[in-house]
Amino acid sequence: MRRRAPLVVAAALGAGLALAGCSADSGPELKVSGAFMPQPVDDMAAGFLTVENGGGSADRLTSVTSTISDDVTIHETKDQKMREVKAFDIPAGGTLDLERGGSHIMFMSLKQQPKQGEKVSVELHFEKSGPIKVELPVKETTYNPQKH
Structure with a gap:
């Protein structure tokens, strides 16, 4: 019986290594596109963009920072009501x-009024991935790109 113990341990270690190899994924691979900010008409502004996750695991957008405002939050709109959220999920491959x-x-209590043609710098913060710096081009107030 003592001779089987090393074999059992070796088999268990081998199985563990094989499972570890299978469970290792590529992690989130985030890319930002379509970013813009409509020119604000008062001391608030909104920002829009798309985050693509080409990686093998999900991530979450947890916050956004910018020098244009000390009060930057993320919101969702459901049933025509806007509410602040703590994070947005970004599914693997989604x-x-x-x-x-x-x-x-x-963006609340803007420190300055960005004008059409300018750019606003933001930094996106994620649960797993490092921060991503993005330039939001300021578009006309009514700008609304069409989805393809």
Whole structure:
């Protein structure tokens, strides 16, 4: 019986290594596109963009920071009501769409009024991935890109 113990241990270790190899995924691979901010008409603004996750595991957008405001939050719109949320899920192989009429970034108490043609710098913070810096081009107030 004592001779089997090393074999059992070796088999268990081998199985553990094989399972570890199978469970290792590529992690989140995030890419941002379609970013913009409509020119604000008062001391608040909204930001919109798409985050694509080409990786093998999900991530979450947990916050956004910007020098244009000390009060930047993320919101969702459901049943025509806007509410602040703590995070947005970004599924593996999926997207997070921040768009007019839906989920978006809110900038409160703007330090300056960005004008059409300028860019606003933001930093997106995630649960797993490192931060991503994004430039939001300021578009006309009514700008609303068409989905393809």
